[in-house]
Amino acid sequence: xxxxxxxxxxxxxxxxxxxxxxxxxxxxxxxxxxxxxxxxxxxxxxxxxxxxxxxxxxxxxxxxxxxxxxxxxxxxxxxxxxxxxxxxxxxxxxxxxxxxxxxxxxxxxxxxxxxxxxxxxxxxxxxxxxxxxxxxxxxxxxxxxxxxxxxxxxxxxxxxxxxxxxxxxxxxxxxxxxxxxxxxxxxxxxxxxxxxxxxxxxxxxxxxxxxxxxxxxxxxxxxxxxxxxxxxxxxxxxxxxxxxxxxxxxxxxxxxxxxxxxxxxxxxxxxxxxxxxxxxxxxxxxxxxxxxxxxxxxxxxxxxxxxxxxxxxxxxxxxxxxxxxxxxxxxxxxxxxxxxxxxxxxxxxxxxxxxxxxxxxxxxxxxxxxxxxxxxxxxxxxxxxxxxxxxxxxxxxxxxxxxxx
Amino acid sequence: xxxxxxxxxxxxxxxxxxxxxxxxxxxxxxxxxxxxxxxxxxxxxxxxxxxxxxxxxxxxxxxxxxxxxxxxxxxxxxxxxxxxxxxxxxxxxxxxxxxxxxxxxxxxxxxxxxxxxxxxxxxxxxxxxxxxxxxxxxxxxxxxxxxxxxxxxxxxxxxxxxxxxxxxxxxxxxxxxxxxxxxxxxxxxxxxxxxxxxxxxx
Numbered sequence: 001x002x003x004x005x006x007x008x009x010x011x012x013x014x015x016x017x018x019x020x021x022x023x024x025x026x027x028x029x030x031x032x033x034x035x036x037x038x039x040x041x042x043x044x045x046x047x048x049x050x051x052x053x054x055x056x057x058x059x060x061x062x063x064x065x066x067x068x069x070x071x072x073x074x075x076x077x078x079x080x081x082x083x084x085x086x087x088x089x090x091x092x093x094x095x096x097x098x099x100x101x102x103x104x105x106x107x108x109x110x111x112x113x114x115x116x117x118x119x120x121x122x123x124x125x126x127x128x129x130x131x132x133x134x135x136x137x138x139x140x141x142x143x144x145x146x147x148x149x150x151x152x153x154x155x156x157x158x159x160x161x162x163x164x165x166x167x168x169x170x171x172x173x174x175x176x177x178x179x180x181x182x183x184x185x186x187x188x189x190x191x192x193x194x195x196x197x198x199x200x201x202x203x204x205x206x207x208x209x210x211x212x213x214x215x216x217x218x219x220x221x222x223x224x225x226x227x228x229x230x231x232x233x234x235x236x237x238x239x240x241x242x243x244x245x246x247x248x249x250x251x252x253x254x255x256x257x258x259x260x261x262x263x264x265x266x267x268x269x270x271x272x273x274x275x276x277x278x279x280x281x282x283x284x285x286x287x288x289x290x291x292x293x294x295x296x297x298x299x300x301x302x303x304x305x306x307x308x309x310x311x312x313x314x315x316x317x318x319x320x321x322x323x324x325x326x327x328x329x330x331x332x333x334x335x336x337x338x339x340x341x342x343x344x345x346x347x348x349x350x351x352x353x354x355x356x357x358x359x360x361x362x363x364x365x366x367x368x369x370x371x372x373x374x375x376x377x378x379x380x381x382x383x384x385x386x387x388x389x390x391x392x393x394x395x396x397x398x399x400x401x402x403x404x405x
Numbered sequence: 406x407x408x409x410x411x412x413x414x415x416x417x418x419x420x421x422x423x424x425x426x427x428x429x430x431x432x433x434x435x436x437x438x439x440x441x442x443x444x445x446x447x448x449x450x451x452x453x454x455x456x457x458x459x460x461x462x463x464x465x466x467x468x469x470x471x472x473x474x475x476x477x478x479x480x481x482x483x484x485x486x487x488x489x490x491x492x493x494x495x496x497x498x499x500x501x502x503x504x505x506x507x508x509x510x511x512x513x514x515x516x517x518x519x520x521x522x523x524x525x526x527x528x529x530x531x532x533x534x535x536x537x538x539x540x541x542x543x544x545x546x547x548x549x550x551x552x553x554x555x556x557x558x559x560x561x562x563x564x565x566x567x568x569x570x571x572x573x574x575x576x577x578x579x580x581x582x583x584x585x586x587x588x589x590x591x592x593x594x595x596x597x598x599x600x601x602x603x604x605x606x607x
Contacts, residue, residue, distance in 0.1 A: 017528035018548040022439040038460035
């Protein structure tokens with residue numbers, strides 16, 4: 001192997017160092033008994049202890065919320081103040097596996113099949129906040145956001161180094177007068193009469209959507225309907241393109257899962273081997289009854305970030321919250337910069353965050369957003385998480401208390 | 406392609422037979438432990454991770470397609486649990502002395518070997534100074550020799566992300582090595598040797 005670019009590092013040095021140090025390592029204790037005990041514990045409990053504790057906590061908290069918040073009040077037009085119930089609960093739960101089965105036929109008639117199995121070993125942290133938003137905060141296209149922000153956008157697509165335009169999908173509605181505010185994040189903020197967020201467990205479904213995409217990418221999504229895969233209920237989508245691929249096709253699949261009040265997603269790009277594929281069938285299946293809800297999917301292809309993009313178009317934040325397109329420039333302590341694009345509600349989960357700036361692509365004047373030199377966040381370097389409460393966004397941007405009207 | 410013994414063990418696991426897991430444990434124990442060690446940097450923690458990995462493997466095995474290679478899937482669990490444990494324990498990067506203390510002692514070495522060993526130790530320390538995600542990428546690539554596609558599965562990210570993560574890791578390693586005071590001549594010699602070796606390869 002040769003040096004990479006002008007790097008001083010010979011990759012063989014890395015191999016040698018790893019081999020020398022790692023190959024020496026062996027367990028000093030017999031690991032098998034611990035594994036056996038772990039399996040027995042899993043069998044006895046079904047879930048890890050933390051998950052059971054979290055589940056009980058959630059159940060109690062939900063009951064408390066039902067009593068305090070009176071969710072049935074959501075069905076009328078009144079707005080209930082919830083300021084006293086901030087951070088009603090939070091905790092951990094564990095999501096297991098999501099599967100995609102993708103197959104299709106390429107332009108040469110060759111069949112293509114791939115099973116994607118995403119093992120969600122990671123725990124999902126969730127929290128529900130009910131915080132009274134500052135006055136004037138929620139004006140959205142003629143409607144007024146509800147003050148009780150239970151949810152949760154899930155409407156954030158992140159691609160390193162590229163602009164991805166959030167799309168609110170085919171069901172997007174902005175501020176229906178009977179239900180003001182729900183249109184901001186329509187897919188995730190389902191109307192309560194549809195079962196969300198009060199009965200989020202045990203259901204899944206959703207609609208795919210596509211954004212206007214670059215030439216030749218997958219830009220058509222059809223919901224074929226409900227079906228079964230391996231005896232499990234599944235939702236079948238068919239994705240195709242309206243024109244021949246111009247270059248590398250990029251099919252990006254995002255499936256959001258409502259998890260309690262929170263949305264997590266599984267994010268997969270499968271473009272690398274889909275260059276010659278014209279049609280792709282996708283089945284989304286839940287894992288048992290533990291996967292809560294496959295809320296929506298989207299297909300995306302973002303144009304590259306313009307070279308001069310970073311130096312212009314600062315957004316001021318509040319006044320533009322109803323505009324979905326934000327780009328964040330994130331700088332770590334070593335001066336490395338990354339760019340993310342997302343919607344309001346986005347949070348940066350990093351412990352090495354020196355600076356985060358966001359701007360709105362529609363703005364023409366350079367104005368900085370509130371909040372720089374952000375407080376330390378726990379988590380992983382430069383990974384953007386999906387955050388679902390405006391509380392978190394306030395924290396991100398360090399918004400002042402007295403937001404202007 | 407999955408080896409017959411491994412495949413049989415997978416099928417037994419999917420039937421709920423712990424004996425199948427025991428076979429997988431014997432097959433992959435050392436590699437899982439060492440991979441975890443490469444990421445978390447401490448043997449005891451790596452042992453804990455290894456135990457969790459096999460518990461998780463057995464639990465999740467019923468959803469695994471035995472027609473697919475096990476390794477990327479297995480190492481995805483290893484990476485995930487390693488990163489999770491690092492987050493949970495707020496693991497800090499260990500200084501060289503502590504890292505060295507966790508390893509068996511070395512016999513006295515001739516000067517040249519000692520110098521090369523110093524380079525390797527510095528490299529190891531530099532690797533341990535990377536962020537956990539970068540470290541995981543480096544271990545999978547340079548210890549296991551994973552392809553980018555396999556790494557994408559194991560790391561749960563896109564191939565483009567794999568590339569950028571590796572590139573960033575190499576850059577950081579370069580800076581760290583320079584800061585570690587490794588004599589230029591040593592690095593030059595290593596590089597020259599690598600060039601020579603590459604030159605004779607078909």
